[in-house]
Amino acid sequence: MSKLLPKKTGLIFFPAFDWAISPTHPEREERLLYTRDQIFEEGIMDLPQIEEYSPSLALIHDLARTHFCVPRVEDQITEAHLIAAGAAILLADKIVQGEIKNGFALVRPPGHHAMRVVHGNRGFCNINNEAIMVEYLRARHKIKRIAIIDTDVHHGDGTQDIFWHDPDVLFISFHQDGRTLYPGTGFTYELGGPRAYARTINIPLPPGTTDDSLLYVVDNLILPVLADFKPDFIVNSAGQDNHYTDPLGSMRITAQGYAKLTEKLRPDLAVLEGGYAIETALPYVNMSIILALAGLDYSGVKEPDYLPGRFKETPEHKDQVRRIVQELRQRWETRDNAPIEKRDVNGNYYQRKKHIFYDTDYIEENQLEKLRLCDCCPGYLIIDTKANLGFNRPATALCISVPAAACPKCRAEAGDVFQQSKKTSQYRNVYLQDKHSDTFYGYDCEKSREWLTEGR
Structure with missing residues (x-):
């Protein structure tokens, strides 16, 4: 009897050549083109553990199930938005059906700043790809408990808004402190509505946070909360602008840090969000995430200027991160006793x-x-x-x-x-x-x- 082959990691690339805010905007097609070129050059797509898929279009109803687009869905989107959301849906289908073990939708336009009500574009986002995919899974496959871990440098305020009152969706966002960066939200006291208290967890990290503190947060807060919540499906809203070379953020995360984060989280599906260091970060971070998802060795993926121990945090910085973790652990442990004001x-x-x-x-x-x-x-x-x-x-x-x-x-x-x-x-x-x-x-x-x- 032949042995069953292990399931693969599914990938979809969609650079959205025909969608741009402006020709020189940070959110442009080159964000994916450099990544795709490097991945092909390194032979990643030839590995037996990787399977590439072509995207499909989400339906107008898939968007209406999640958003209130004013006046109508068709007025707020282009075909590129339907393809980006459809790519996440397609990979989620493949995962639930057992065809692949996990997946990564490397798509644009991004989506995590798009809220439940949509009047236009905010934070480069018109519709929320992850939220649309989550609502699809719940409607089509009857999956109930879902966790979304947002690893973008900017607070995922749109995703938070959509699931603020939902007790069956756990939304965790770590990001650069909102006092220093758009959209100016995502503080520890933002914990969800009265019937979904502490199903929203925000981890505002001080500028300059390195791999060490990031992984401390994962080990001491995110993983224990996930173990308690017991989600049926885990989504990584995979922003990469925490990287130390990103022009829009002030964090100090490396490609190795992202790989270890992915290995620990073990998401079922990752969906690309931000990340604007087109040459110095995205090819390395995306490759490390893909290898970690596929269970392959990622230790050799390093930026050209990478030096071990290059970035150091002060003791005060580390203490601040630990206080945030302690506060949020207490909030989680008392989540069922929250009074309504x-x-x-x-x-x-x-x-x-x-x-x-x-x-x-x-x-x-x-x-x-x-x-x-x-x-x-x-x-x-x-x-x-x-x-x-x-x-x-x-x-x-x-x-x-x-x-x-x-x-x-x-x-x-x-x-x-x-x-x-x-x-x-x-x-x-x-x-x-x-x-x-x-x-x-x-x-x-x-x-x-x-x-x-x-x-x-």
């Missing part, structure tokens, strides 16, 4: 106000978010959003999201809110995202026109 409750709803700035498109958005506090289910979410698009063009919408685990009463209530809101002149658009039935309803109040998308 009375000032945030209005009747049967927990609510919060948010101001969101779209730095790429210069859009100002204000939201009032209300979570129905239900004793039987996670409750449905209502978002009242108004964005200033300039030239006196406000975009107003009411967005209603019903989780898959919603009880019949909450589903009925949410449906009533949708129907009643269609009759008012307060909003330009009203949406109902019903994850229980995997359907999405949109209504243009000015044109009295409704549309529907449904799952696969």
